[in-house]
Amino acid sequence: MSPAFRAMDVEPRAKGILLEPFVHQVGGHSCVLRFNETTLCKPLVPREHQFYETLPAEMRKFTPQYKGVVSVSFEEDEDRNLCLIAYPLKGDHGTMDSVDNSDCEPKSKLLRWTNKKHHVLETEKIPKDWVRQHRKEEKMKSHKLEEEFEWLKKSEVLYYSVEKKGNVSSQLKHYNPWSMKCHQQQLQRMKENAKHRNQYKFILLENLTSRYEVPCVLDLKMGTRQHGDDASEEKAANQIRKCQQSTSAVIGVRVCGMQVRGVQVYQAGSGQLMFMNKYHGRKLSVQGFKEALFQFFHNGRYLRRELLGPVLRKLTELKSVLERQESYRFYSSSLLVIYDGKERPEVALDSDAEDLEDLSEESADESAGAYAYKPIGTSSVDVRMIDFAHTTCRLYGEDSVVHEGQDAGYIFGLQSLIDIVTEISEESGE
Numbered sequence: 171m172s173p174a175f176r177a178m179d180v181e182p183r184a185k186g187i188l189l190e191p192f193v194h195q196v197g198g199h200s201c202v203l204r205f206n207e208t209t210l211c212k213p214l215v216p217r218e219h220q221f222y223e224t225l226p227a228e229m230r231k232f233t234p235q236y237k238g239v240v241s242v243s244f245e246e247d248e249d250r251n252l253c254l255i256a257y258p259l260k261g262d263h264g265t266m267d268s269v270d271n272s273d274c275e276p277k278s279k280l281l282r283w284t285n286k287k288h289h290v291l292e293t294e295k296i297p298k299d300w301v302r303q304h305r306k307e308e309k310m311k312s313h314k315l316e317e318e319f320e321w322l323k324k325s326e327v328l329y330y331s332v333e334k335k336g337n338v339s340s341q342l343k344h345y346n347p348w349s350m351k352c353h354q355q356q357l358q359r360m361k362e363n364a365k366h367r368n369q370y371k372f373i374l375l376e377n378l379t380s381r382y383e384v385p386c387v388l389d390l391k392m393g394t395r396q397h398g399d400d401a402s403e404e405k406a407a408n409q410i411r412k413c414q415q416s417t418s419a420v421i422g423v424r425v426c427g428m429q430v431r432g433v434q435v436y437q438a439g440s441g442q443l444m445f446m447n448k449y450h451g452r453k454l455s456v457q458g459f460k461e462a463l464f465q466f467f468h469n470g471r472y473l474r475r476e477l478l479g480p481v482l483r484k485l486t487e488l489k490s491v492l493e494r495q496e497s498y499r500f501y502s503s504s505l506l507v508i509y510d511g512k513e514r515p516e517v518a519l520d521s522d523a524e525d526l527e528d529l530s531e532e533s534a535d536e537s538a539g540a541y542a543y544k545p546i547g548t549s550s551v552d553v554r555m556i557d558f559a560h561t562t563c564r565l566y567g568e569d570s571v572v573h574e575g576q577d578a579g580y581i582f583g584l585q586s587l588i589d590i591v592t593e594i595s596e597e598s599g600e
Contacts, residue, residue, distance in 0.1 A: 186255040189242065191353040194379045197389035197427030197448055197504060198557055201356030203372070205256060208380045209237060213356075214371040217566070221558040222373070224565050226495065232488050233555050237374035244360050244368065252357050256372065326450035378554055384511040388466050389427035389504050390587070391448070394418055394579035396502045398560030399571040409502075416452040417459045421590075422583030425451030425459060426504055430466050431511030442470065460590050467594070469511065477509050477551045478595040482588060484553040489584045497573050500580050501560040505587075509551040 189203040192210055202212045222236035240256040360370070379385035396418070397409035417424045428446040446462070454462060467474045492498075564572045 186257050189254040189256055191350065192377075194385050194387055194429060195352060195427075196387050196429045196445065197391075198352070200557075200559070201352040203242075203254060203353075204377070205240075205374060208377050209374050210234075210377045211240060211242070211256060211372040211374050214239060214373050215559040217561060218558040219373055220566060221561050221563075222375075224563075228491050229495070229555075232484075232491065232553065234378055235376035237376065240372055240374060242370050242372045244357070252361065254357075254360075259371075327444070327446050378506060378508055378552055381550075382508065382510040382512075384431050386430045386466065386509050386511040387428070388425070388430075388463075388507040390507070390583075391418065391424050391426040391451075392422065392503055392505050392555075392580050392583045393500060393577065394422045394582060396560075398501045399499075399562055399569065401560075412452060417454060417456055418583075420456055421459070421586035422579055423459075423505075423587055425454060425462050427451070428462065428466060431469070460593070463590060464594055466507070473594075473598050474509070475595065475598055478591055478598075480551045481507060481553060482591055482595070484551070485584055485588050485591070488553060488555075489581060489588070492581055492584070493576055495576065497564040497575070499562045499573050499577050500555070500558065501562070502557065503555055503561060503580070504557045505584075506554045506556055507551065508554075 187205060189205060189211065192202040192204045195202045200212050200215075202210050205211045219239070222233075225233060225236070239259060241259055242254055242256050244252050244254050246252055360368075379387065394413060395409075396413055397406040401409065413419045425446065426448045428444070428451075430444050431442070444465075451462075464473070467477055562569050562571070562573065
């Protein structure tokens with residue numbers, strides 16, 4: 171099935187939905203876009219599409235929910251700004267109707283995402299002269315912003331200060347360099363192919379970060395082998411080299427990307443956002459990988475120990491599920507670990523019950539460093555498999571290679587991850 175299709179395949183007079191960059195994408199080279207608060211979309215790859223449509227029931231809790239297929243096209247305004255619009259396929263009213271579009275931006279609003287510091291919202295209430303002047307001012311800054319963006323793309327680890335009192339999620343829109351890079355590359359590819367095609371099929375998937383106020387995201391490339399059975403000799407050799415030169419060959423897993431929110435201990439009222447990309451992840455030793463995991467679960471003052479138990483239980487359950495899957499190979503697939511980095515009230519571990527009732531977040535902040543603290547309440551953490559463009563299984567009748575048994579490389583990576591998280595938990599006194 172080709173991702174391209176003719177204009178007549180789009181439902182006529184359909185209402186389009188404006189797509190925005192997904193600001194929490196920390197890995198992968200395929201552009202992920204925000205359809206609405208709870209739904210994302212990404213370019214349809216036939217093999218990945220087939221995976222979601224034939225997914226074993228016991229694996230569903232460990233993958234994003236599949237929500238269907240839409241058509242995505244792009245248009246240019248008078249200033250040659252590009253926007254991406256999603257439409258239902260011809261005869262397929264159910265896909266977009268079944269997704270809650272209440273928070274979507276309709277096409278008529280013409281939201282322009284510039285990959286810079288802001289976007290322009292053009293409506294009938296805003297004078298056109300003002301919009302033109304605003305865009306002119308933006309263009310005057312373009313050279314400086316493009317230079318900054320190029321620097322962001324080349325930086326492997328970045329730290330940003332953010333205001334704790336402000337909306338941290340909105341601040342993420344201006345900081346995540348990997349998300350900006352993927353979005354810019356997608357627009358460029360579509361623009362270059364505009365003479366030949368202007369419509370693409372995208373799949374709709376659950377937004378796993380939607381229930382977190384400040385999502386901390388860890389993207390792990392799983393398995394000892396990354397190239398698919400259909401890879402060229404050059405591609406296979408390149409992927410083998412990357413595995414051999416990283417922790418993939420030793421422990422079956424490597425860091426592909428990370429977004430984590432921590433606290434600056436000596437700067438009251440502010441925090442940090444840290445981004446790590448795949449290029450840095452490939453350079454990590456096994457010890458460096460362990461330190462990166464420790465950093466991911468650490469908020470700058472203490473280790474989020476309450477997350478480690480749930481992570482271990484979910485990793486162990488996933489390992490058990492995959493051990494029962496016959497002939498699957500999840501080449502180049504990733505595993506996401508997500509939790510909420512939002513600051514919560516804390517209490518001293520040696521506090522009395524009466525003290526716990528009266529202790530506020532402010533008093534805990536004032537005493538930071540004097541005692542060991544733990545957060546009040548329960549925490550949730552999510553573990554999900556993503557990216558199945560190179561997955562294979564005997565159910566895929568067109569595949570020339572059919573594997574037997576379990577995906578030993580992926581399972582080996584899971585066991586290594588379980589062992590390392592267990593070590594972190596034990597060393598921290600859990």
